[in-house]
Amino acid sequence: MNFEKVIFAFFIVLALTLNFGFFLGDIDNPAHHNVYELFAAIVVSLIATVLKAGDKTHLGAVLLATSLVADLQLIVVAIVWGVAMHVTQTGLNSDVMSAIVSLSGGALLANITSVVLLVSETLMVRR
């Protein structure tokens, strides 16, 4: 067992699960989407990106790209949230909430791709 591989897979899968947890629930109901979960998802996603960077293989490049997409989407989610709460002060009405959740849904897709790639690579190794 390679400890580095454990850390690597841990962060990638954790990024997906946190993302999924945030995404789950009614699309326009703020009570179903926890801000702490979003925060954790962003932090874990950033760490996963750093872990993926520097792999020269083709697969590594695709993994990095999916992670960058997830980062981008989640950061936009955070910005939308911050703007709605503090800049325009509209609060989390159903429009804003559905925008936030659908953006995080996009990040979720990217994270799923990432995990699928990780799993398929692991299956190819067979040892």
Add this chain to the structure above:
Amino acid sequence: MPNIIFILLRRIRIPLIILISVYAISILGFVLIPGQDDNGNSWRMDFFHAFYFVSYMGTTIGFGEIPYAFTDAQRMWALFTIYGTVIAWLYGIGSLLSLLQEPAFRKLMTESSFRRDLKRINEPFYLVCGYGDTGSLLVTALSDAGIRSVVIDMDQDRINTLALEDNLFVIPGLCADASVPGNLLKAGLKHKNCIAVIALTNSDNCNLKVAITAKLLKSHVLTIARAETHEAEANIESFGTELVINPFDTFAGRLALALQSPSKYLLFEWMTSVPNEKLPEPAFTPKGTWILCGFGRFGKAVYNKLLDANLKVIVIEADPEFTNAPQGTIVGVGTEAKTLLEADVLQAAGIVAATDDDANNLSILMTARQLNDDLFIVARQNLKENDEIFHASKSDLIMKRGSIIANKIFAIVTSPLLAEFFTLASKKNNEWANEIVSRISGIVAESSPGRWVLEIKSYEAPAVSLAIANGIQVPLSVFLCDPRNRADRLECLPLMLKRGRETILLPDEHEILLKGDQLLFCGQIRVKSHMDWIARNHNVFNYVLTGKERSSNLLSRLLVKD
């Protein structure tokens, strides 16, 4: 070749993760710890404010407790996070800086900037291996003529010199061993614009390897190599290298030419001069006994050439046994009057200082001149850095090894017909050379004459090609007229006409041109642009041919029928 950013990211992965974690923990702490607003109500900081606060605290510690004054619990947490974030930043920046200063990483950065420079070259370039005296002269000459080159040399100091040189272009320099094929590839051998590989390192073996690599990996590339021994010369020539130059032979051959036919020597010197070089004066060498100091590789080549010219030669050599010097060699360096007197310097016609040490050569010629003021003095200059003192020595002929080779290569790569011209010219007699030299000196000023080739092809000379295709007889004299006023003549001289396999030296002005002809001209280099104007512009061409100025717009074509 690894991407530099990925390597950078991989090396600072841990600092980055630490930074992200410290930020995350700090932000989370501020969000979780309860505070109080103005009115004393319990209040929780949200993520937006927490991120804002941690960001400016970590980078500047420019304090301000926003949006409300902190409680003691919050201040305590801030105290922890100040140290946490500052240490994380210091660690991150420190590892980044130490990585940037690591020699291996710096090498990677220079190589990557070399590749960037190389990628940007979008015109033909020459790959020059070895940036010594010869290499640097050649690169400067090429750059002055508007031709790009790429340099590869093992010595970092030389590459640094190249970077500081005030050249017209950025000349990418790679510090690597040219004899390793991978390095040649890195230096752009397979680049679509690489048209020639010139191997000028001081090792025959390395030059051989470069030439083989070039021929195997890119067979149509022009390859020029330098070889110091005859075996290496034959070896490099055997697999189709276009030009192999033996510095000693070339050098001695030039000297012999100067002795036998000063005007031919002058013609060769002029034709191989590099841009902005001052033209050498003709030197007339006396017949009689010659003294040759130094019997090394160069000395031997000179000795043979002098004997070929039926001159009596007395050799002075410090180690006659080792160098296999001929009978009657006087033992000594030649720097002392005693040795020179022994060699009968008082009766000699000339002396060649041919040792491989510049100081000795200068000492020989100074001593010799003191003894016999009428001596014709030929000095061999080994290093370019001694230019000033050799110039001050007022020798009759200075043979600079580096510049002879560099000039020859420059001339041949810039005008390919020149090699053929030299072969034909060397068979001609002295009178012919005298005449051509006086004609050239009539058209050029003090600076070196330019050479260029004009090809009668539809791409390069559309106006002329079209006229010939229409059956109009175009004499050579068309190109000798000034396009601004056809009564004036352009200051140039047609040296050679090549038509298929046939070559005509000094073609006649009335020679009728045919499609596919190649013309070699020499003269003021600015004349070339006038000539190109004639060759390309239909109106200008018509004017010089007929004297009639034709306007080519539609209306005048309808009005004036010619």
